[in-house]
Amino acid sequence: MAVAQLSPSYTETRFLSSQLSSASTRLYSRRRQALRPSSKARNAKIVCSVAPNEVQAPITPQTKGTRNKPDCFGVFCVTYDLKAEEETKSWKKLINIAVSGAAGMISNHLLFKLASGEVFGPDQPIALKLLGSERSFQALEGVAMELEDSLYPLLREVSIGISPYEVFQDVEWALLIGAKPRGPGMERADLLDINGQIFAEQGKALNAVASRNVKVIVVGNPCNTNALICLKNAPDIPAKNFHALTRLDENRAKCQLALKAGVFYDKVSNVTIWGNHSTTQVPDFLNARINGLPVTEVIKDTAWLEKEFTEKVQKRGGVLIQKWGRSSAASTSVSIVDAIKSLITPTPKGDWFSSGVYTNGNPYGIAEDIVFSMPCRSDGNGDYELVKDVIIDDFLRERLKKTEAELLAEKRCVAHLTGEGNAYCDLPEDTMLPGEM
Numbered sequence: 001m002a003v004a005q006l007s008p009s010y011t012e013t014r015f016l017s018s019q020l021s022s023a024s025t026r027l028y029s030r031r032r033q034a035l036r037p038s039s040k041a042r043n044a045k046i047v048c049s050v051a052p053n054e055v056q057a058p059i060t061p062q063t064k065g066t067r068n069k070p071d072c073f074g075v076f077c078v079t080y081d082l083k084a085e086e087e088t089k090s091w092k093k094l095i096n097i098a099v100s101g102a103a104g105m106i107s108n109h110l111l112f113k114l115a116s117g118e119v120f121g122p123d124q125p126i127a128l129k130l131l132g133s134e135r136s137f138q139a140l141e142g143v144a145m146e147l148e149d150s151l152y153p154l155l156r157e158v159s160i161g162i163s164p165y166e167v168f169q170d171v172e173w174a175l176l177i178g179a180k181p182r183g184p185g186m187e188r189a190d191l192l193d194i195n196g197q198i199f200a201e202q203g204k205a206l207n208a209v210a211s212r213n214v215k216v217i218v219v220g221n222p223c224n225t226n227a228l229i230c231l232k233n234a235p236d237i238p239a240k241n242f243h244a245l246t247r248l249d250e251n252r253a254k255c256q257l258a259l260k261a262g263v264f265y266d267k268v269s270n271v272t273i274w275g276n277h278s279t280t281q282v283p284d285f286l287n288a289r290i291n292g293l294p295v296t297e298v299i300k301d302t303a304w305l306e307k308e309f310t311e312k313v314q315k316r317g318g319v320l321i322q323k324w325g326r327s328s329a330a331s332t333s334v335s336i337v338d339a340i341k342s343l344i345t346p347t348p349k350g351d352w353f354s355s356g357v358y359t360n361g362n363p364y365g366i367a368e369d370i371v372f373s374m375p376c377r378s379d380g381n382g383d384y385e386l387v388k389d390v391i392i393d394d395f396l397r398e399r400l401k402k403t404e405a406e407l408l409a410e411k412r413c414v415a416h417l418t419g420e421g422n423a424y425c426d427l428p429e430d431t432m433l434p435g436e437m
């Protein structure tokens, strides 16, 4: 076995030996495979093993100006021309997808769905840009290796890094999953502040380097207020492009309604989750339908709808944690896929989907300038419109007010992160994430 000792002047070495926070994106690409540096070699020369009959990759030092657009990094190149191969296929133009918290549980499910083609389609090649941290860097390398070993034809590039300014370069989708979990004894205000800082930085980075039409889905909790912070820090990107994930809640609500009505869940439609992804969220049974009929005509047990159903959905995450010992990861990744597909495929006629979106201009009388889950429809072009023809009765209105009040209080807590002055944290009560009990 031959051993190549590469000079530290190569880009890859520069990346590995520098402070991870400043030069931190590594490309794993199907264009290479010939050589792999040991991850232990971060502060040293890269030592790579090459089997005698393997093709030695050409060394292509990255030139200035292309630093932020990762392409085939020297030792990872192989000699065949992948671009020419792509021209023989009827594929769409490659899209760049950033995923933060990429070494976490949700990502561990999601990344493989993205890479398989089940999300963006069998003719859509993708580049995955994985954002982690110093603490997760080795794990990120492991994730990248597993992606490589899966041999997904549509997955053309994988890069990993810890600087959002590098990882978010030119991304068309940003799936922001990474966030600190709320630990025992931690106040919600502290969680808002710690995670808010992460999303303020990521918003700034998106504003600086992402595609101007990037679609952002915030998953990391508390996701509504994190999404608000993110969009406030990205003034050059339309606020409408930011979403907080409430699709998991919608899916949970559909499941409960189907169970109660004794139908399969594809018969349940028009389910809105209103408000915050927290225990004040409002699963709307008034406008929901089963087999095309109002839920209230199919399920006559109003007490169940108002109390049991509502609480079940609000607290589903916590019950799951009690059983599983960790929060929903597989079903969350499924719901992220659903959320993306809802934006890139036309919404079935008469139906809608829930997403936490910016409230400015909403037709429901909900306070402006927060991120609130509401019913949306899409033409399939990545954009959405709010659904106008929904009924809001007194019961629903009262609940909307409660979840709205919570989001307004959360917003006051993070004023220092949204550019609106000093924070003042007067959360009405220490409300819970769905996963907390």
Ligand SMILES: NC(=O)C1=CN([C@@H]2O[C@H](COP(=O)(O)OP(=O)(O)OC[C@H]3O[C@@H](n4cnc5c(N)ncnc54)[C@H](OP(=O)(O)O)[C@@H]3O)[C@@H](O)[C@H]2O)C=CC1
Pocket (backbone or CB within 6 Å): 101, 102, 103, 104, 105, 106, 107, 131, 132, 133, 134, 135, 136, 177, 178, 179, 180, 181, 198, 218, 219, 220, 221, 222, 223, 244, 245, 246, 247, 248, 249, 277, 327, 328, 329, 332, 435
């Ligand atoms: N909206 C929704 O419907 C749902 C949201 N969630 C939320 O999604 C998020 C991710 O969940 P999951 O993947 O299961 O979590 P994991 O704990 O498995 O992963 C979370 C990732 O967050 C990153 N992170 C960022 N900052 C910190 C920090 N200060 N301390 C510790 N970790 C940090 C870590 O990655 P790194 O070190 O690379 O930064 C870690 O890998 C959580 O906030 C969770 O509450 C979960 C379920 C549903």
Ligand SMILES: O=C([O-])CC(=O)C(=O)O
Pocket (backbone or CB within 6 Å): 221, 248, 316, 317, 318, 327, 328, 433, 434, 435, 436
């Ligand atoms: O609280 C959590 O981390 C989990 C969560 O959001 C959910 O299950 O809906």
